[in-house]
Amino acid sequence: MEKTIRTDFHDAMSYGRYLDLDRILGAQHPQSTPEHHDELLFIIQHQTSELWLKLILHELREARRLIDADDLGKALKGLARVKATQRTLTEQWSVLGTLTPREYAEFRDSLGSSSGFQSFQYRAVEFILGNKNARLLELFTSEPGAHELLSTLLGEPTLYDAFLRALARAGYAVPADILDRDVTQPWVLREDLVPVFRRIYESPDTPWALYQACEDLVDVEDNFQFWRFRHLRTVQRTIGFKTGTGGSSGVGFLQRALDLTFFPELYAVRTEIGR
Numbered sequence: 487m488e489k490t491i492r493t494d495f496h497d498a499m500s501y502g503r504y505l506d507l508d509r510i511l512g513a514q515h516p517q518s519t520p521e522h523h524d525e526l527l528f529i530i531q532h533q534t535s536e537l538w539l540k541l542i543l544h545e546l547r548e549a550r551r552l553i554d555a556d557d558l559g560k561a562l563k564g565l566a567r568v569k570a571t572q573r574t575l576t577e578q579w580s581v582l583g584t585l586t587p588r589e590y591a592e593f594r595d596s597l598g599s600s601s602g603f604q605s606f607q608y609r610a611v612e613f614i615l616g617n618k619n620a621r622l623l624e625l626f627t628s629e630p631g632a633h634e635l636l637s638t639l640l641g642e643p644t645l646y647d648a649f650l651r652a653l654a655r656a657g658y659a660v661p662a663d664i665l666d667r668d669v670t671q672p673w674v675l676r677e678d679l680v681p682v683f684r685r686i687y688e689s690p691d692t693p694w695a696l697y698q699a700c701e702d703l704v705d706v707e708d709n710f711q712f713w714r715f716r717h718l719r720t721v722q723r724t725i726g727f728k729t730g731t732g733g734s735s736g737v738g739f740l741q742r743a744l745d746l747t748f749f750p751e752l753y754a755v756r757t758e759i760g761r
Contacts, residue, residue, distance in 0.1 A: 517596035524589045525596065531582045532602065538575050539607040542568050546614050546645055553648040556655065558695040565702040572709035579716040583723065590724050594731070601732025602717075603739075606632035613639040615706070615748045616646050616673035643669045646749055649699060650679075656696065658682050675750040683755040700752055707748045714743055 492498070502508065513533065516525040545564045552561035602608070606629065609622050618640055626632040643651070647669055654660040661678050686692050686700060718740040730736045747753070 516593075517598075518593040519596075522589075522593035522596075524585055525593045527582070527585060528590070528593075531578060535575060535578060536605065536607055538571050539605070539611060542571050542575075543607060543610050543614065545571075546611065550614065550643070550645045550648045553645070553652050556652060558652065558699060562695065562698055562702055565699075565706060569702070569705050569709055572706070572713060576709065576713045576716050579713075579720045583720050585724060587724055587726070594725075597731045599732060601730055601734070603730065603732040603734055606636060610635055610639055614642075614645055615710070616644045617746055617748060618644075618670060618672045620670065640670050644673065646673060646703070649703070653682065653686075653696070656693075658685065673748065673750075675754065677754070679751045680755050680758060683751055684758050687755060687759050703749050704752050707752075710748070711744065714740065718744070 495503075514526055514529045516522065516529065518525050545568045549561040549564040549568070552558070552564065604625055606626055609625075612618075613636060620640060623633055623636050623640070626636060647667075650660050651665055654665055660682055661676070664676060664679065683700065686696055718737060721740060722737050725736065727737050730739065
């Protein structure tokens with residue numbers, strides 16, 4: 487060990503204290519009795535996913551603020567980080583995929599009624615991207631912090647709302663009722679918005695940042711769908727078509743989620759480009 491390396495941290499910040507490792511590494515509490523070897527994998531998989539979701543939400547909220555301030559360049563930097571984090575989240579399913587059906591069945595009852603369906607951060611990410619559902623707040627009446635966060639995001643414009651308002655400020659003909667829409671409602675396809683994106687994609691005069699923002703939003707949605715699909719396949723290979731621990735239909739519920747979309751006009755416009 488090099489002589490200059492510090493070894494005394496009684497009065498200095500250490501790696502473990504900075505990261506609060508005592509609490510983080512002590513936060514895994516398997517419920518199976520006797521403790522099943524593979525339950526630790528299951529817990530760590532979901533805890534790390536929640537940490538990445540926290541970062542994604544952090545970056546999406548900042549990207550929305552930057553778009554509102556017409557600082558699109560910095561917003562795109564944030565979206566690049568979101569996309570990289572999404573890829574990490576998706577690849578994590580390969581780790582959980584090492585859990586065999588028999589191994590999971592041996593401790594699954596220990597989960598009780600807990601389920602990833604109850605992840606408030608996952609719902610928060612969906613809310614800020616446009617898939618809002620006020621009924622989901624009912625899941626979190628026993629968790630005041632989660633309920634407050636989702637209530638706040640429910641009443642705030644989405645990332646897409648912010649982008650459309652930025653387009654309007656840049657002179658694009660975004661329909662006025664879209665700019666004044668009830669942001670507590672989930673986004674649905676607006677055909678009259680497609681020509682706006684067609685102009686962005688087809689015009690040689692389009693500022694590059696606007697074009698890149700459209701493509702980044704498509705990337706974010708694609709990544710989200712890849713994550714959903716890997717989730718579906720991991721669940722199917724582990725429990726088949728059993729009912730979910732939280733009461734959902736399991737694979738059938740996850741399959742229907744694949745039909746959800748955040749930015750439908752950015753896909754619809756591709757049919758129109760070049761016509």
